[in-house]
Amino acid sequence: MMNSRKMITGEGSGLWLLKAFSGALLVIILAIHLVVNHLVYEGGVMSWQDVVAYYQNPVIAGMEAVFLISVTAHALLGLRGILLDLQPSDAMLAWINRLCTVIGIAAIIYGLWLLLTVASFG
Amino acid sequence: MNRIFQKPDNAIQWFDPRGRQLGYLAFILNRITGMGLALYLLLHLIMLGKLAQGPQAYNSFIETVHHPVFLFGELLVIFAALIHGLNGFRIILNSFGIGVEKHKPLFTVLMIVTLLCGIYFAVRMIAR
Amino acid sequence: MSQKWSLNIEVQRQKGQEQPHFDRFDLEISPDATVLDAVEMIWAFKDCSLCFGHACHHSTCGACGMRVNGVEKLTCITLIGDVTQNGGTIRLQPLRNLPVVSDLVVDLTPLYHRMAQVKHPSVHPIEENKGVANQQTAQQGESDNSYTRLADCIECGLCISVCPAAMTSPAYVGPAALAGAHLAGVIDQQICAIVDTKNGVWRCHSAYECSEVCPSHVQPAHRIMQMRRQLLSQRIRRFFGLQTFHQRKQ
């Protein structure tokens, strides 16, 4: 009866997992970020020169990139979750999905470009 | 008979804590901080664009941001991030079946951590 | 023995297509009486046009759920003395997120239909719920598996009324039915198609309010979390090519 190699799963669990993992990642990265910026670097990263120097470290630049991608994904999934609660029609949901994808990709490209640009100043 | 009381207009009721317990408060906080942080993310990304415009543009921008109003805003963001992050951590744990029975004390502990961390940052910020 | 309290009862009224409004009734009633007693007295002695749901008067049928001072209660087991004081006010409203028939009555049949969809058993073997009566016999090694009992969930709708996700979204399966699916035991394909979706367990925002108001030991939020764990582990197992819970059942 249940020849269920491929089980019917809604889109729910996948996106939820993505939201959960990106969220967990954010908590970890933010913790590192706060510790580094506020405890190790006394006074915080403030001036342009400081920022540029900060991004010279490839580990930090990599971490910032991961942070950028997770935070964008998490924020958009979260907003989409709230919109889902408002019971959009299927057509509306399709538009929300497209919009979220476009905004997400745009934000990530913009962020990465910014990261590379700033890093290249050094 | 056909008056369905479920509708998007009810969204305001999400934020009504009257008569509700701790878990619901967590939900309200999570939702509000989530929306706040998303807005901040947007502004933050735009703001960081100044970096690409060179040292003058960025540093003068930073000067204006040193105004106490913005510092207070930054503190709010730190608080929101702590609340949202730690509460989210709790929800993830619960969803993996961990600590479900203890979700309320867990929330209380995490919010105490939030408060302590928040106060620490606030004190440092004022000290500067 | 017990002295009567004089109370002001505010009842949300709604007939036909009219807008909901509140009617006020003064009532003398013992603090040991139930809120449902108060409602029934208003109907019998003050205003026979009042509509309200009730049947068993002892928390087995789930028909008398209302919002009492803004909190969802099964009114047949809620004592007056626990929700107000002498000279106080009780505000009664119908449950939210379900169709209002009139006054304090909501239509629970949408909930019944969902419970049928998720195959929530209305009667189940007693052993399935640990920690009930039979513990002692179990210890004596004389446990009798043949006993059955009516399920905890009385399908009263209180959990739906408090749920923030259900507030705006009728498509959300809702705490009662998700808990019902968990109680059904095996999450088969049919149930999976209902619960493992954006309108199923993943929509829950973990406000835990359903567990707070449940008058009948179901703890829907806790069951939703347990089911998330089951579904996640199933998914992870599948990802690594391991046998799923399902296939083992075959």
Next chain:
Amino acid sequence: MDKPKAVIIGAGFTGCATAHDLALRGFDVTVVERGPIANGASGRTHGLLHSGGRYAVDDQEAAIECIEENLLLRRLAAECLEQNGGLFVALNESDLEYAHRWTQSCERCNIPVEQVDIKQALVWEPNLTPKILAAYTIPDATFDPLRLALTFAATAQANGARFRLFTEVEGLIERNGKIQGVRCQDRTTGKSSELYADCVINASGAWAGKIAQMAGDTTIVVKPTPGVMVAYDQRLCNRVINRLNEPGDGDIIVPQRRMVVIGTTSFEVDEVDYIPVFEDQVQMMRDCAIQLIPAVAAARQRGAFMAARPLIGSSTSGRSIARTFKCFDHQETHGIGGLVTITGGKATTLRAMAEKTADTVCAKLGITASCQTREYPLRSYREFRGNDAYH
């Protein structure tokens, strides 16, 4: 060909079961109920599906009805039942004396009773008082009152019956000495309407006398006989525990979900819309129950409630009135056509009451259709579609 039309007043056990029976016999059925389903005595029961044991000595007719219907409902309405059986236990010499008469009576009524070892009984029910002197098993069961009524209503609805809930009968429409229908008000809107029928069936339980009076028939006296029941918040037994003696106050403990319900007292009232729960009776029932299951003393009271059984009148006191139901054709009792009253009885016999009523209605209208409810499978209560008021 037009279906014969029936209007049933009351959606308690009798009303719902009669709707089911008549719908199967090809009637166009409308049930008019002033509140929700089973809001009167039907809902407010301890939920005992009688094996008949309680009546075996004093009222064999009732006992036989009970065991027959008990066995039928176990099959038809399994979804609403905890089928764990029951125990009759003796606590003193007088109980033991009664036991002899009781077992013989049960045998005569075909109620399967079996004496069990006291030790065995205590293994089954460890919370039972160790002071028991004898124990007998009997096929009692527990039902959920609302769901039992709903399962009949859902089946009736599936077969075309309409339920107009929150609709109060204001009067009967009479022409030429025959009841033609009912005038009723939809309490959810305040609108009045008229419903015409070939036969009006008065299944309003404790209120049956009042409806009969609307037709000018004062001969039917229903003695509303309320009893107190108390629910405690622990499931202290899995089988129904009965005190093995003459029917009396607080002589039964019925397990249900995670509760036990103690039943019941018996007294008479005139006004039935609101009957308060009397604290002294609650206390007395608790004391009686503690004799059977001492742990009741430590359990928290969850609810206490009162229901007016619609026993058929006579001048004698409540408990001794025969609990078998009676179906009246008002043509015969008072020369009024088009009206049948069904009253008395008990939850366990709801199907039999409906059968008798439908037989009476068919005979009255000259319709030959036989009862199918013994075999016809009942639908799930969850299929009930709710109010049909606007159809």
